[in-house]
Amino acid sequence: MPRVHKRDMAKILVIGGSLGGLFAANILLRQGHEVTLLEKAMGSMDGRGAGIVTHDALADALRAAGVTVDESLGVPVTGRVTLGADGERLGEMVLPQVLTSWSRLYHMLKESFPNERYLQGKTVKTVTQDDNGVQVSCEDGSKHEAELLIASDGIRSVVRAQVAPNIQPEYAGYIAWRGVCDESHLSKHTLDTLFNYFGFCLPNGEQMLGYPVAGPGNNTQVGQRRYNFVWYRPASEDQELIDLLTDADGNYFPFGIPPLKVSWKHIAKMREAARAILAPQYAEILEKTATPFLQPIYDVRSEQIVFGRIALMGDAAFVGRPHVGMGVTKAGDEAxxxxxxxSALGATPEALAAYGRERLALGQQVVARAQYLGRYMQAQGLKGNGDSSNLKRNATTVMSETAIDISTLLAQGKAVPEATH
Ligand SMILES: Cc1cc2nc3c(=O)[nH]c(=O)nc-3n(C[C@H](O)[C@H](O)[C@H](O)COP(=O)(O)OP(=O)(O)OC[C@H]3O[C@@H](n4cnc5c(N)ncnc54)[C@H](O)[C@@H]3O)c2cc1C
Structure with missing residues (x-):
């Protein structure tokens, strides 16, 4: 990437210090700009997130962000497998992929960015702009100015709420139970039949998937890894979701329940359901995961992602349901x-407008494709309950369509469904 001349160096503010913000901040810093990142969280952000599916484009963005990409990025698998409720194989597929984790990516990107430019405890409150620049004020009273602002402040973006208040997350009708289980806790049967695969199990209208990731300290040695799972389960928006987002003491967390607050009663019920409807291998994984947590699944579909000197990116711009496995790769691409x-047009509104023209339709396609995969999951099994040919067909479709880079699909001429809004 060409470096800018000293005279072209601009002050750029990045809001949000998770993966999207760190991609943008690192890449722009390496172009020679004076980048400051504002992150609301204090202290370590290590406990966040779990497994992340990688695509080739993710490696490109990591390199541009100054990260060395080698085999330590994650755990490779050679293929996918679907297990029936009895634990037997319903289908398999060769599909090599590398699976990493949020904390691995976060550490690599954070280490590439100077600490003195990564300001924590900065909760952005208001954003304004005029012909010359952007002005930001934070809840701690600090004020910041720049020529451009890149907002990567997530699904509940405060910046988006100011520039496009009509864009709101929409609940998809289901939640995801997530967690990681130590490899060393699992039985030989589960290790032999599931652990080394990107695996699936397809109860009616639900979906369990999982894959191996590095263990503590990014250890990828056999015996030291973990299995990351995501179990999509329906939950009605009124009572069921409210219950799930309420801790054992009755406190309700409408915008997401912190992992350690998830009620032990819900965890016990979830494990009971796992024993009843999932392959025994997955039931064992859920039994032996110390702290499963849950996230409601949302769509965010923007009609506009650039507003003068302000650009939205990452989950602030679009959230595709995780079936596409694209959130981090999309954020890296956008950065x-x-x-x-x-680099071509300078730190100007014109440069951001060009970004908007290039990425708006693609972001909308990611959301639409994720909705399509979600609808397929919800419909699956509802007709022809228990018919094994149906289940096998579902397995093949799910294995070939989940967590595939949308650019690969477009390059192969595969249709991406229209958005439903
Ligand atoms: C169940 C599930 C599974 C997923 N699996 C995958 C996967 O396999 N592969 C994949 O690529 N993606 C996956 N994703 C999506 C992925 O996690 C996100 O798309 C990705 O992390 C991009 O995040 P971001 O940086 O845009 O936003 P976030 O990670 O949400 O970060 C936003 C940051 O902004 C900060 N912030 C918020 N408000 C303010 C404020 N007012 N002032 C300052 N800072 C603020 C927050 O503290 C946070 O650090 C999954 C998501 C879910 C829910």
């Missing part, structure tokens, strides 16, 4: 595109 246009 690259923003940086490329700034």
């Amino acid at each position: 690259l595109v923003i940086a490329r246009h700034i």
Whole structure:
């Protein structure tokens, strides 16, 4: 990526210090800009997130962000497998992929960025702009100015709420139970039949998937890894979701329940359901996961992602349901595109407008494809209950469509469904 001349160096503010913000901040810093990142969280952000599916494009963005990409990125698998409720194989597929984790990516990106430019405890409250620049005030009273602002402040983006208050997350009708289980706790049968695969299990209208990730300290040695799972389960928006987002003491967390607050009663019920409807291998994993947590699944579909000197990216711009496994790769791609246009046009509204033109439709397609995969999951099994040919067909479709880079699909000429809004 070409470096800018000293005179072209601009002040750029990045809001949000998770993966999206760190991609943008690192890439723009390496172009020679004076980048400051504002993150609301204090202290370590290590406990967040779990497994992340990688795609080739993710490696490109990591390299541009100054990260060395080698085999320590994650755990490779050679293929996918679907297990029936009895634990027997319903189908399999060759599909090599590398699976990493949020904390691995976070550490690599954070280490590439100077600490003195990563300001924590900065909760952005208001954002304004004029012909010359952008002004930000934070809840701690601090004020910040720049020529451009890149907002990567997540699904509940405060910046988006100011520039496009009509764009709101929409609940998809289901939640995901997530967690990681130590490899060393699992039986030989589960290790032999599931652990080394990107695996699936397909109860009616639900979906369990999982894959191996590195263990503590990014250890990828056999015996030291973990199995990451995501179990999608329906939950009605009124009572069921409210119950799930309420801790054992009756406190309700409408915007997401912290992992350690999830009620032990819900965890016990979830494990009971796992024993009843999932392959025994998955039931064992859920039994032996110390702290499962849950996240409601949402769509965010923006009609506009650039507002003068302000650009939205990452989950602030679009949230595709995780079936596409694209959130981090999309954020990395968006950071690259923003940086490329700034390199060509300077730190100007025109550069951001060019980013908007290039990425708006693609972001909408990611959301639409994820909705399509979600609808398929919800419908699956409802007709022809228990018919084994149906289940096998579902297994093949789910294995070939889940967590595939949308750019690969487009390059192969595969149709991406229209958004439903
Ligand atoms: C169940 C599930 C599974 C997933 N699996 C995958 C997967 O396999 N592969 C994949 O690529 N993606 C996956 N994702 C999506 C992925 O986690 C996100 O798309 C990705 O992390 C991009 O995040 P982001 O940086 O845009 O936002 P976030 O990670 O939400 O970060 C936003 C940051 O902004 C900060 N912030 C918020 N408000 C303010 C404020 N007012 N001021 C300052 N800072 C603020 C927050 O503290 C946070 O650090 C999954 C998501 C879910 C829910």
